Amino acid sequence: MTATSGKKAGIRALRVSAADVARHVGVSRATVSYVMNGRPGVSSEMRERVLAAAEELGHTSSSRAAQLRSQRTRVIGLVLTDIANPFYTEIAAGVIDAAREQGYEVFVAHTQESPDVLACVVDAMIARGVDGIVLTVLHPEDGEVIRALRKAHVPFVQLSRRIPQLDADWVGLDDHHAAITVMDHVLDHGYQQIATIVGPRSSSASAARELGFVAAARARGIEIPPRRRISTYLSEDGGRRAVERLLADGPLPDALVCGSDAIAVGVLEVLRVQGVQAGDDVAVTGFDGLYPGVSLLSIITTINQPRRQMARTSFDLLARRIEGFGGAPQIITCPHFLRIGTTCGCPDSSVAPSGLELASPRH
Template sequence: MSDNPGSGSGAHPDEPRGRRLTLGDIAERLGISTATVSLALRDSPLVAKTTRDKVKDMARQVGYIYNRSAASLRTSRTQIVGVAVHDIMNPYFAEIFSTLEDELERQGQMVFICNHRDNVERQRVFIDTLLQHRADGLILCASVGTRAEEINRLTDQGIPVTLICRDLDGARAPTVRGDDEKGAFLVTQHLIRQGHRRIAMAGGRRETSTGRDRNAGWRRALETAGIDPASQLDIPELMSQTDGQSVVPRLLAAPERPSAVMCFNDMVALGMMPALRWAGVEPGPGMAVTGYDDVDGAAARTPSLTTVASHPDRIGSMAASLMLRQVGGEDVPATRHLIEPDVKIRDSSPPPGVRHGRRLGA
């Protein structure tokens, strides 16, 4: 079977008009094997970059178009990996995707991405499309509403799956995510050590492991300090900068106004800080604010944002490694891999009423 469905108008002048071009044509002209040409056109790291470039240049000259479908029939591999997350606009997921793409492309894999927006039907359509294209595997931050059986049906068919950022109880697939409970505990503990006793939590979808775990870490830190979480303001479901802006009036109108807010993620925090300023409350000294994820730019805001670094580059790199091992035929256990968080203490979380190291009015 030829890898090329037909020749293009850019065929080499030595080729008879209308003749189908093959891998062998390119191989003969370059004096290399057909297998090397095939690997080069798939960007295989087994072939030196200089050779890959020569093969691609010759393919362009003769109008050869690589037929991925035909190749997949021979190898049972399409070199396609699907990646689905709920918010590609969040810089945190953008960084995960960037790392995944770099790692997978180095091994000749092409990445298809889906922004499912926590719409499980949208996610299912994407997965069905991947199956129709006989993709090599799926890396998934599971939508709200995803059932473990859906993942297990894939893995039972031998389709490699790696879960990222969110757990899915009962799913027989490896998971890579941050230790969200520990990170939330540590950043809330920081606020308590700064002297705050009224610490709200803003955000997080509690139907997800991420939302539940960060809320659990906030609660554990309060309870450890002898503070009743039930006495604190706890506002779920906020996820975006717009959400952070919109919740400020509720925070300021609370009978027991919080002196600090632990936000579910940096997006909520970065939306909240200018809205506080517009309302006449200086973020930091007027109300301490912390985020989660340490996205690009968090340190450059005014005030710089105290947050939890959950290392999306490490999550992306490990997820790519687990996927490639599965695609290569290795039986990878359905283990949870937790990435250790780090608290980045900055200017947005001073003690109550303190600005630039001095208490207001002092």
């Protein structure tokens, strides 16, 4: 076996450097460094060529090369806000289905909006060697979590929520535009007294929805007072608490515009107990497209977002990063449409099962 065509031996092996590997493959030393340190930014084909060359030449890090070729766990992490919320349940199912099609399993956890739980979950996933993580839970103050992921060279994709100004992949909805769409529909009914109920404002999605609601109302000359702009937990219980707060404040407004279907269902439960008819006495709208029918007599008006498509797209993007594809962060905006039901005050005859398409993907 010659020195140029086979593995080097003896003292010459100690002299095989990253530069030797780079020349052998025809790439830069930086590319070899990226591969040998397990960093993203190199295609899977090029990564395999570099690792094979390192082993062939007897590079002093050839044991590292062998390790890198076999170290993938074929497991990704998925961190949800609250798996009891049907939105996140469906996201989980979509990610798991897409991952299994490509030979991955999924380590699922939820945080219930706790930053401490998020930090512990991400640390555990890193320690267990996940190949990448899909995150639906990020808040602006979660920078330490991002730093931990980048230090460990674990790729990640933000789904639905994102940290503003973070240079990272994201898949989600144009929440601001969607919020304007549903508020415009509510205002077209002639309602003047409006309340909005959204999730935590530290969530980029909830914050954008509230801003869209307020902007659409203001464009029609309607100001929503602060006491009627409520932020609550993203659950049915959060919706119940919010409407109880409004009831304690005085007569209900004409319309309750909610930032999630889970919140809207909690609102509708309290109204039903109080003998208030949604759609007749008070308009109620949701956001997410989770509940086709609230009861036999009412269908919720809501923004429908393609949850399975969002889940699959986020996994596909993560899988590319795991395989070493570099390039600029991808911002993928999925389509949405307004599904008109009866809780907004529209009659049964106006309900269109297929919905009205109102937005297209933006990249």
